[in-house]
Amino acid sequence: MYNILVTGAGGTAGVNFIRSITLSDKYFVVGTERNKFHTLFPNVNKMEVIPNHSDHNYLDELRKVIERNDIDFLHPQPTPELQVIAKNRDALDVETYLPAPEVVLRDKLAQQRVLERNGIDVAxxxxxxxxxxxxxxxxxxxxxxxxxxxxxxxxxxxxxxxxxxxxxxxxxxxxxxxxxxxxxxxxxxFLEGRDMAWDSLWHEGKLVTSYARERLEYPFSQLTLSGITGTPTVARVIHEDKVNLAAEKAVRAIDPSPHGCYSVDMKEKDGKPMITEVDSGKFHTTIGLWGYAAIKHLKLPAIYALPNLYLSIGLEKQVPDMPKYDIYPEIYLVRHIDCGAWITDWHNLKEKVL
CATH class of the missing domain: 3.30.1490.20 (ATP-grasp fold, A domain)
Structure with missing residues (x-):
């Protein structure tokens, strides 16, 4: 059994990541959180409260958690913690599966400049x-x-x-x-076209696998000025070569030797995917929920849950042979606060996931 540490475990992304990996009996999962109320949410074996990432004691407290729990692998979930850990991972003496620090630490403006220089279609x-x-x-x-x-x-x-x-x-x-x-x-x-996302896992410069989806609706969008609230309530998997290739090309432009997880955001312009952001070292929030549904409801092999595949490669350094693109069928994920989550194709499939 491996001891896994997930930071930011009580956030939505952390809860989803843990929901997927705990379908396996290979992991003893420890979570950290700065918000004591959020410690109630994740299904972990042990939960610890630590300071905020900006606190001068953060790294020392994180190191104590790693040593106290004999952690084999560290997964930083929230972006601020990812950036601190990527910069200081050599001092933590624990296994990670992250891109190079200079790639993780780029802000959105620096990203766009790199993409432009490499001829990528960007906003x-x-x-x-x-x-x-x-x-x-x-x-x-x-x-x-x-x-x-x-x-x-x-x-x-x-x-x-x-x-x-x-x-x-x-x-x-x-x-x-x-x-x-x-x-x-x-x-x-401002791009009026479709809002699309692509999640991928890479190992030493090679794309292992990926999938793309279109975001169709956001929670409480009518209550915000922007209409964007981070993670969608309705999304559908899409199989489109132009989306896959645009996202893959963007990751390779950002990082000449991609290693770990990368998520790409795109908006469409005149039918062409335009890259708005590449998040290096991060999956999107719902990656674990898609993974959970893939194993539990679609009955796909465990490696089709990207959090599980990510841990397997990160720990055991063995890369399975699997499709590079489109690992999930073209289905919808529909969810909302206090309403549960469903997968459906609006024809034959309709299953409650949560």
């Missing part, structure tokens, strides 16, 4: 570091635009703006409320 992106940068913005990008944070997840600081005045008002509001500072924002062209 046009402009840096905004001061109010002066907005003076001639309408000559650089067409409105409406998408204002978003350079760092973070879940649609942080995002809003659709229809003019330079809108952009200025939005940034000033975020700054005045203490949610951000000038220099935390980028502006991207």
């Amino acid at each position: 046009k992106t402009i840096e905004i570091s001061s109010e002066a940068d907005l003076h001639d913005i309408e000559g650089k990008i067409a409105f409406p635009v998408w204002v978003r944070a350079r760092r973070g997840a879940g649609g942080r600081l995002s809003n659709k703006c229809h003019s330079a005045d809108d952009v200025l008002l939005w940034i000033k509001l975020c700054v005045s409320q203490g949610r951000a500072k000038w220099g935390d924002f980028i502006i991207q062209e």
Whole structure:
């Protein structure tokens, strides 16, 4: 049995990741959380409360958890913890399966610049570091635009703006409320097309497997200015060569030797996938839920659950032979708070997952 540590275990992504891997009896799972209320959520063998990633004691406390529980493998779930751990993993003396630190630590603006230099189709992106940068913005990008944070997840600081005045008002509001500072924002062209996501696992430069989906609905989107709340309530698996190839090409541009998990966000423009973000060292939030459904309900082999495959390769260094793309059938995942989760094809398949 392997001892696995999952940080941020009480968040939605952590709970889903753990839900998938605990279908196996190979793992003793320890979770860490900074929020004591969230320690109730994950199905772990042991839970520990540690400081926030920004606390100067964070690494020392994490190291104590690793030593106290004889941890064999560390999976950092939230992006802020991933970045701290990627930067300091040599000091932690525990197995991980992560990209190189310099790849993990790039912000969204740096990512876009790398993608552009490598000829990847991306949403046009402009840096905004001061109010002066907005003076001639309408000559650089067409409105409406998408204002978003350079760092973070879940649609942080995002809003659709229809003019330079809108952009200025939005940034000033975020700054005045203490949610951000000038220099935390980028502006991207607003793309009206389909909202798509791609999750993948790589080993020493080779793509192991992947799947793509289209996001169709977000939770409580009517209550937010942006309509984006991070993770979808309705998504459907899609099998499209152009999506797979665009995402794979984007990962290879970001990292010449991809290793670990990579997630890609895309919006469509005139039928073409445009890359809006590549998250290195991260799966999307629902990866574990798809994996759980794949094993429990679709009766696929355990390696078709990407969290389980990720742990297997990370620990045992053996890469199975499996499809590079489209590992799941074209089905829907429908879920919502307090309503459970369902997989369906709207014809013959309708199963309650949670």
